[in-house]
Amino acid sequence: MTDTTGAREPGDAPAAPASAVWLRGQLLEIASALRPDRRPEVVREWTDRVRWRDPAPAGHRFLFLLRVATDDRPTPPDDALDAFTAAGWTVRTQGSGPDGESWTAAGREDFDVRVCTGAGRGITTFTGWTPVIYAAEQLLSQPPFTRRTADGILCDDCHGWGVCQGCGGRRPYSGGSGGYGRCWCAGNNAGPGRCVECGGTGLLTAEEVAWLRRPHGDDDTSRRPPPEDGHDSSTGAFLAVSRRPCRRGEFRCSWRNTLSRTDGHLLSHFHATCRTCATRRTHTFRLPLH
Structure with missing residues (x-):
């Protein structure tokens, strides 16, 4: 991978696994089918750290950003949708932005991709990511968000998981911190076991962290x-x-x-x-x- 997770984090990501190699090739293949007259380009490829309580990463998610050239003519959103459908992907959600651009989220097994098409002759981009690859045997599920896959600012308290890091999201009376077997998150307005800071969502909006x-x-x-x-x-x-x-x-x-x-x-x-x-x-x- 040519980039890591940002200037504040060291380049300690593992080598790209087979799943990342497959995803990269899949995105290039779909982009080429969408615009056979223009060669797609991988703009960036990097990793997102996944943390669980400790500062050290528990695993990494691999991401790719591609652009599909559209300077001469726009790429209709339905064409991008059809290209992913033909390749065996399932469309999960669709939406539009306030300035006329549109986006589509598609998935295939544990892989996800977001297609953004700008308004008018705005460019089309693909952002795809793999499931999290854990560094060792981990009894962890796939996190709802990592920094690049969240539509918001990742919560610093729970690192995007949405659960209390004190009790690990377990029912607060089955052990945990805070005394008497009751985790302090039991008094959380979002409900016991959920992150107090983000209310269990795993992320915050830009307005909430202005x-x-x-x-x-x-x-x-x-x-x-x-x-x-x-x-x-x-x-x-x-x-x-x-x-x-x-x-x-x-x-x-x-x-x-x-x-x-x-x-x-x-x-x-x-x-x-x-x-x-x-x-x-x-x-x-x-x-x-x-």
């Missing part, structure tokens, strides 16, 4: 930088922006892409929320009209 943005800054609209030059296509701009970290050094974002025209130029807008510090990130690129 305080995180204060020490790290925020790319809000009042401080949005002017459009950047230097790229001939939205695809080229995406390759650049997907490699940019936030002020804290985190690169993981679910980038949304929209295009607009102004003053004789095509503007490609990218916006996302950082998975670590909740910073709202925005970048705009000025592209030539074709």
Whole structure:
């Protein structure tokens, strides 16, 4: 894998297992079938740590981000859906964003993929991830979220599991911490056995952790930088922006892409929320009209 989980974490991920090799090839094959006239590209490949109580990772999840070139014509969402269906994947959910982009989540056994299609001529991306590969014999299930697969900010208390780390989610009267065999999470409004911080969801929204943005800054609209030059296509701009970290050094974002025209130029807008510090990130690129 060419990337690890971020600047704050050392590159201690194991070598890519057979499941990751299969997923990478599967995504490239589906992308090639979707756009046979354009070669897909793996933009990033990295791992997400999975923690359970201890700071050391209990396992890793392997992830891939691909772009499907769409600068000349859009890729209809239904075409992407049909390509995954034809390859044996099952569509799990679909949705649309406030700026016209659409997304689809598909799965096959324990593998998941998210397809995002930008509005207008916005680019199409695939983000796929494997099930968690545990470092040793672990009596752990698959976590609901890791940092890149969550639609929100991963909870720092339970690391995305949604359960109390004191009692491990067990019924609080069958042993645990807090005295008298009763874990302190028994008084939690979310219910015994659930994480107190996130209420059992495993993640928090950017609004709930807005305080995180204060020490790290925020790319809000009042401080949005002017459009950047230097790229001939939205695809080229995406390759650049997907490699940019936030002020804290985190690169993981679910980038949304929209295009607009102004003053004789095509503007490609990218916006996302950082998975670590909740910073709202925005970048705009000025592209030539074709």
